[in-house]
Amino acid sequence: MSPRTGNTGPLGVAMIGYAFMGKAHSNAWRNVAGFFDVPAVQQKVLVGRDATAVAEAAGKYGWAESATDWRSVISRDDIDIVDICAPGWMHAEIAVAALEAGKHVLVEKPLANTLSEAGLMAGAAAKARAAGIQSMVGFNYRRVPALALARKLIAEGRVGTVRHVRAAYLQDWLTDPQAPMTWRLRKETAGSGALGDIASHAVDQVLFLLGDQVTEVSGRLRTFVDRRPGPDGPEDVTVDDAAWATLSLASGAIASVEASRVATGRKNSLTIEIYGDKGAILFDLENLNELRFLDATAPAREQGYRRILVTEPDHPYLQAWWPQGHIIGWEHTFTHQIRDFLTAIQDGTEPSPSFEEGLNVQYILDAVEESAAARSTLIKLPAEGA
Numbered sequence: 001m002s003p004r005t006g007n008t009g010p011l012g013v014a015m016i017g018y019a020f021m022g023k024a025h026s027n028a029w030r031n032v033a034g035f036f037d038v039p040a041v042q043q044k045v046l047v048g049r050d051a052t053a054v055a056e057a058a059g060k061y062g063w064a065e066s067a068t069d070w071r072s073v074i075s076r077d078d079i080d081i082v083d084i085c086a087p088g089w090m091h092a093e094i095a096v097a098a099l100e101a102g103k104h105v106l107v108e109k110p111l112a113n114t115l116s117e118a119g120l121m122a123g124a125a126a127k128a129r130a131a132g133i134q135s136m137v138g139f140n141y142r143r144v145p146a147l148a149l150a151r152k153l154i155a156e157g158r159v160g161t162v163r164h165v166r167a168a169y170l171q172d173w174l175t176d177p178q179a180p181m182t183w184r185l186r187k188e189t190a191g192s193g194a195l196g197d198i199a200s201h202a203v204d205q206v207l208f209l210l211g212d213q214v215t216e217v218s219g220r221l222r223t224f225v226d227r228r229p230g231p232d233g234p235e236d237v238t239v240d241d242a243a244w245a246t247l248s249l250a251s252g253a254i255a256s257v258e259a260s261r262v263a264t265g266r267k268n269s270l271t272i273e274i275y276g277d278k279g280a281i282l283f284d285l286e287n288l289n290e291l292r293f294l295d296a297t298a299p300a301r302e303q304g305y306r307r308i309l310v311t312e313p314d315h316p317y318l319q320a321w322w323p324q325g326h327i328i329g330w331e332h333t334f335t336h337q338i339r340d341f342l343t344a345i346q347d348g349t350e351p352s353p354s355f356e357e358g359l360n361v362q363y364i365l366d367a368v369e370e371s372a373a374a375r376s377t378l379i380k381l382p383a384e385g386a
Ligand code: SOE
Pocket: 020, 171, 197, 198, 268
């Protein structure tokens, strides 16, 4: 197991999966070298199960070739990097095989569907790292410039000791009970529902922003619509529609995490609030170029949330884009992610979030499920007429 030796040319990339995330990642692979100073890459091959559809996607998204067998692709000599955008149930098998074949691996979040798969992946990543092979999990919101700035402000002590955090990731694409079944609604293919898909982002943000560890979890899961139309009639939904968790952190802070795919009217709303004893920070993905910051050390008569437009050249990632005030969007977070991954490969440093960090998130998601399954304390109402 070793990275391709003697390759002084561009790094060859293979990508597995070409749906929503495959499209977002392809766009980033296509653009990254036009904005950032990174090693040159070649989009060699796109892999999918349907030969006609994957060939069409390859042409559209800038891949030189397409293929249907990921196994033969990851063993190719001209491939240095494997980017996994396939559904969660395929992550572990592909990632472990690619790492063992000496390829750097980027995998979409969450790391895996189960704790045991995530553990296998983290083990393979540690072994590969010793041979100079890097791996990273695609928690792309770490690469929103405003959130990267928030992390810096917190690390610099600008909000003081963080007391509590509120993180909510809300969507509404399952509000309609007639919304059809997809792989995302089956436990065997998705692992969990809103919990793994979007609460994972919120949990990762809590860890990223605070640089802290979760020590205790209390959770709740709910499936509001338990049967949905499938191609051959109604099918059971086997994952959660919404998830709630309270996380205790080693520092003493408490974070509340909320995730839903039935939050009527919320299309893709990620909001994060951080309250410390010297200040506070607010973020809303629908205004991702902005960060609200309150300095509680200022005289009370001058206090208030100030709006920071995160587009200055010395803001994270912004130097590479447009003059100040010219805003960026959701897709740029994937370009930043690839930039950071390629830079780590070039420098031989460990990219973050590593598979170990992905495994850490998985422990927390697993604890939420365990806590949700345990009986909670029922309220004892007085008997009628008592
Ligand atoms: C679907 O719910 C989804 O695409 C997630 O899988 C992504 O990670 C999130 O960024 C947007 O919503």
